[in-house]
Amino acid sequence: MSTQILMPALSPTMEEGKLAKWHVKEGDEVHSGDILAEIETDKATMELEAADEGRIGKILVAEGSEGVKVNAPIAILLGEGEDANSPVDISSAMSSIQAAVAAEAKDAKEAKAEAAAKPAAVQPTPQPEVARSAVAKDVSNDGRVFASPLARRIAAEKGIDLAAIAGSGPRGRIVKADVENAAPGIKSTPHPEEVRSVVSKGVAKGPSEASAPSALPDARLFFKPEDYEEIPHDSMRKAIAKRLTASTSSIPHFYLTIDCRIDALLAARKRLNDASPKGEGAYKLSVNDFLVKAAAMALAKSPAVNASWTDSAVLRHKHADVGVAVALDFGLITPIVFQAESKGLAAISNEVKSLAERARTKKLKPQEYEGGTFAISNLGMFGISHFTAVINPPHAGILAVGAGVEKPVVTNGKIEIATVMSVTMSCDHRVIDGATGSRFLSVFKQFVEDPAAMLL
Amino acid sequence: MAEIYDVVVVGGGPGGYVCAIRSAQLGLKTAVVERDRLGGICLNWGCIPTKALLRSAEVFHLMQRAAEFGLSADTVGFDLDKVVKRSRGVAEKLSNGVGFLMKKHKITVIAGEAKLAGAGKLAVVKDGKTQEVQAKNIVLATGARPRVLPGLEPDGKLIWTSKEALVPNMMPKSLLVVGSGAIGIEFASFFRTLGSDVTVVEVLDRVLPVEDEEISAFAHKAFVKQGMKIKVATTVDKLVKNENSVTATLKTKDGKTETITADRVILAVGIVGNVENLGLEAAGIKVDRTHVVIDQWGLTGVPGVWAIGDLVGPPWLAHKAMHEGVIVAEKIADVKGVHPLDPSRVPGCTYCNPQVASVGLTEAKAKASGRKIKVGHFPFIGNGKAIALGEPEGLVKTVFDAETGELLGAHMIGAEVTELIQGYGIAKTLEATEADLETVVFPHPTLSEMMHEAVLDADKKALHI
Numbered sequence: 040m041s042t043q044i045l046m047p048a049l050s051p052t053m054e055e056g057k058l059a060k061w062h063v064k065e066g067d068e069v070h071s072g073d074i075l076a077e078i079e080t081d082k083a084t085m086e087l088e089a090a091d092e093g094r095i096g097k098i099l100v101a102e103g104s105e106g107v108k109v110n111a112p113i114a115i116l117l118g119e120g121e122d123a124n125s126p127v128d129i130s131s132a133m134s135s136i137q138a139a140v141a142a143e144a145k146d147a148k149e150a151k152a153e154a155a156a157k158p159a160a161v162q163p164t165p166q167p168e169v170a171r172s173a174v175a176k177d178v179s180n181d182g183r184v185f186a187s188p189l190a191r192r193i194a195a196e197k198g199i200d201l202a203a204i205a206g207s208g209p210r211g212r213i214v215k216a217d218v219e220n221a222a223p224g225i226k227s228t229p230h231p232e233e234v235r236s237v238v239s240k241g242v243a244k245g246p247s248e249a250s251a252p253s254a255l256p257d258a259r260l261f262f263k264p265e266d267y268e269e270i271p272h273d274s275m276r277k278a279i280a281k282r283l284t285a286s287t288s289s290i291p292h293f294y295l296t297i298d299c300r301i302d303a304l305l306a307a308r309k310r311l312n313d314a315s316p317k318g319e320g321a322y323k324l325s326v327n328d329f330l331v332k333a334a335a336m337a338l339a340k341s342p343a344v345n346a347s348w349t350d351s352a353v354l355r356h357k358h359a360d361v362g363v364a365v366a367l368d369f370g371l372i373t374p375i376v377f378q379a380e381s382k383g384l385a386a387i388s389n390e391v392k393s394l395a396e397r398a399r400t401k402k403l404k405p406q407e408y409e410g411g412t413f414a415i416s417n418l419g420m421f422g423i424s425h426f427t428a429v430i431n432p433p434h435a436g437i438l439a440v441g442a443g444v445e446k447p448v449v450t451n452g453k454i455e456i457a458t459v460m461s462v463t464m465s466c467d468h469r470v471i472d473g474a475t476g477s478r479f480l481s482v483f484k485q486f487v488e489d490p491a492a493m494l495l
Numbered sequence: 496m497a498e499i500y501d502v503v504v505v506g507g508g509p510g511g512y513v514c515a516i517r518s519a520q521l522g523l524k525t526a527v528v529e530r531d532r533l534g535g536i537c538l539n540w541g542c543i544p545t546k547a548l549l550r551s552a553e554v555f556h557l558m559q560r561a562a563e564f565g566l567s568a569d570t571v572g573f574d575l576d577k578v579v580k581r582s583r584g585v586a587e588k589l590s591n592g593v594g595f596l597m598k599k600h601k602i603t604v605i606a607g608e609a610k611l612a613g614a615g616k617l618a619v620v621k622d623g624k625t626q627e628v629q630a631k632n633i634v635l636a637t638g639a640r641p642r643v644l645p646g647l648e649p650d651g652k653l654i655w656t657s658k659e660a661l662v663p664n665m666m667p668k669s670l671l672v673v674g675s676g677a678i679g680i681e682f683a684s685f686f687r688t689l690g691s692d693v694t695v696v697e698v699l700d701r702v703l704p705v706e707d708e709e710i711s712a713f714a715h716k717a718f719v720k721q722g723m724k725i726k727v728a729t730t731v732d733k734l735v736k737n738e739n740s741v742t743a744t745l746k747t748k749d750g751k752t753e754t755i756t757a758d759r760v761i762l763a764v765g766i767v768g769n770v771e772n773l774g775l776e777a778a779g780i781k782v783d784r785t786h787v788v789i790d791q792w793g794l795t796g797v798p799g800v801w802a803i804g805d806l807v808g809p810p811w812l813a814h815k816a817m818h819e820g821v822i823v824a825e826k827i828a829d830v831k832g833v834h835p836l837d838p839s840r841v842p843g844c845t846y847c848n849p850q851v852a853s854v855g856l857t858e859a860k861a862k863a864s865g866r867k868i869k870v871g872h873f874p875f876i877g878n879g880k881a882i883a884l885g886e887p888e889g890l891v892k893t894v895f896d897a898e899t900g901e902l903l904g905a906h907m908i909g910a911e912v913t914e915l916i917q918g919y920g921i922a923k924t925l926e927a928t929e930a931d932l933e934t935v936v937f938p939h940p941t942l943s944e945m946m947h948e949a950v951l952d953a954d955k956k957a958l959h960i
Binding site for chain 2 (some may be wrong): 187188189190192193196207208209210214215406
């Protein structure tokens with residue numbers, strides 16, 4: 040029997056992805072475990088393995104297609120003895136793909152048509168392969184919402200837009216609890232699909248006609264096409280934009296700054312690094328490794344800070360899972376050192392190195408960067424003395440670390456030279472109050488200024 | 496070097512062995528420690544062998560009714576030893592089946608009694624020898640045993656617990672059953688059907704007190720009609736053993752006392768968790784009234800130590816334990832999207848005659864929750880299949896939230912309702928509303944049609960009444 044190969048959800052939050060590369064072509068025999076394709080998710084590229092054996096009858100989504108919805112069919116796998124002409128219901132598979140990409144294609148088509156009419160309009164960007172199949176049919180609906188009957192009924196009564204909430208039931212189905220816990224403002228939030236369509240229509244029609252309040256005028260309106268180069272968003276850029284916009288618009292941030300003397304830390308670091316064995320068990324501790332450890336130890340002592348906001352409760356976490364922001368050529372990612380409070384410096388150091396390395400080669404697994412209870416972002420190596428960072432939910436805080444700078448410091452009436460590092464914590468005020476955050480930072484400072492205290 | 500298991504489950508009952516199977520399925524190296532027989536109480540001394548006994552009673556009852564069906568069965572009788580032997584055979588077969596499942600999933604079965612012995616360690620004692628077992632995760636699933644009230648201690652001869660009642664060596668002419676929960680009522684039903692003069696004493700004001708009041712009342716009437724004597728709001732003050740009988744002093748709520756003498760007494764006054772000799776206190780695990788305290792995921796608060804099933808508290812049901820076993824295994828394996836158990840979705844079944852089954856809130860509890868509710872009823876007498884079966888006594892009842900249409904509870908009494916309740920369980924779990932259930936096509940003629948009618952009746956749309 041022929042089966043459809045569906046776009047996999049490689050992480051719980053993945054909604055769509057890019058089909059980066061096919062490793063098979065039509066007619067190829069495949070066995071369970073063979074690599075079929077590479078899928079680019081929000082932040083990583085992952086390989087799609089064959090679950091069954093058979094022959095690739097038809098590839099439905101071309102290589103390089105972006106915005107392929109999770110669970111959309113991407114290929115047809117034929118069983119033994121079947122050929123591509125077997126009565127495979129390709130048309131129904133095709134129509135579901137069409138539905139999945141229709142909204143985008145429609146917008147693109149309109150933009151294209153209007154662009155052609157106006158000589159000064161933007162150059163049409165290359166259309167994704169997959170959009171071609173959608174030309175035949177216009178589908179206004181952009182996909183099904185999976186929700187239980189009870190959730191639908193309650194949502195209808197409360198006037199909640201189901202498309203705007205995430206489901207917690209099996210396979211992301213929206214259940215009663217999701218609707219009951221939906222934030223009161225959810226009903227006025229336009230569906231992401233709608234925002235996108237408004238924005239892209241705005242390109243051609245001009246800002247005055249863009250009706251959604253959240254849509255800013257398209258930046259292209261202010262420049263001549265020959266004066267800029269257009270870099271299309273990759274999935275990571277989209278994820279950064281989506282998450283951080285949501286964070287700054289829904290989380291009440293406030294900021295706390297404290298200075299830490301790090302002379303003792305630098306001395307300890309040098310001593311420990313000089314004592315590192317060669318070969319197996321070798322380590323090279325960075326200042327940031329000490330800060331991860333110190334933050335984790337301070338979090339363990341500050342349950343009110345090591346926490347997450349939900350609509351019904353604050354979740355106090357039992358472990359300090361510390362995200363470490365890693366800058367990449369193509370963006371930024373925050374892999375997590377889980378249970379960092381119970382790990383030693385060498386372990387943390389080696390783990391961060393491994394995570395960063397794999398982040399650079401897009402080999403991180405979703406569970407290595409999703410979640411976490413807190414994060415650290417360090418721009419000290421660029422000489423930044425002080426900055427603020429955006430909280431990455433479900434965290435309730437993030438620590439922005441500046442450079443260690445030699446400064447004159449007055450101690451007991453005498454001026455001495457000390458290396459001082461300024462750190463600024465962004466706090467989610469729904470979870471952390473000023474005094475709570477300050478107490479955490481003072482514990483953190485104590486660990487940083489006297490690393491031996493972490494042994495207590 | 497000693498092996499380090501990913502998961503070691505202490506107790507091979509339904510919660511424990513299911514947890515082990517799910518763990519093994521998820522690729523975890525798994526072992527089960529069992530001190531007696533795989534399958535636990537459920538399979539060896541509970542659910543399964545009682546169902547075998549009750550089946551014998553049911554067939555016997557039908558044979559007595561042969562003429563009603565146009566059949567003749569002139570010398571209807573029974574041999575208690577053979578009835579018990581069949582029941583033991585059923586238990587034996589299924590226990591062996593669990594052994595086979597363990598082998599199939601490459602789960603190590605360690606015989607002995609386990610005790611927590613420091614982080615990630617268990618000491619397993621068998622025949623005086625101690626073996627250390629190391630595990631990254633330990634799942635306590637040691638189950639429960641019958642509760643003993645002071646002054647009402649079982650002796651295994653005249654005063655039985657469920658265990659002795661399962662393997663009776665004589666047919667008591669008269670029987671006193673203390674407690675009218677599922678266990679007490681099932682034994683009362685079994686011995687009454689085989690001809691014992693059965694008296695049931697219940698401390699609360701109705702039989703099957705966890706069930707919906709209407710169902711309790713229906714059951715009460717049906718039991719009395721069968722010749723059972725039922726004394727509610729009554730306690731047993733004293734049991735005095737005679738040579739071959741027991742004299743009980745009963746006291747009603749308003750202080751009246753009476754004595755009755757019965758050949759045997761069955762004590763079924765609840766159960767207590769098997770929390771002893773597990774090293775719980777030393778490990779820092781909290782116990783509240785014989786039950787281990789856990790969070791919603793089964794964690795005890797001590798890292799790597801989980802607990803499930805009867806050990807962690809009511810409802811004391813094998814399927815609840817199994818479900819918890821799966822949740823814990825999946826949490827250990829870090830499966831995404833695991834949900835904690837919602838007790839309102841756990842059905843309960845009692846295999847007395849007539850059978851009782853329910854899921855969710857009773858009408859009284861639904862009302863007490865402050866919701867506006869609507870209730871549907873449908874009697875067995877209006878169902879063609881029930882009449883054809885010669886089982887016209889029974890009732891199906893639904894409780895809905897009047898505003899959202901949520902199915903809050905369903906309650907049934909009558910033939911085969913224990914097989915029917917899952918339909919409402921699915922409806923609850925999938926969050927079907929009355930509007931969805933009304934559109935379901937139920938096959939005719941079946942008892943299940945009554946489930947449809949009871950939904951329709953909540954909106955005053957029942958068709959066959």
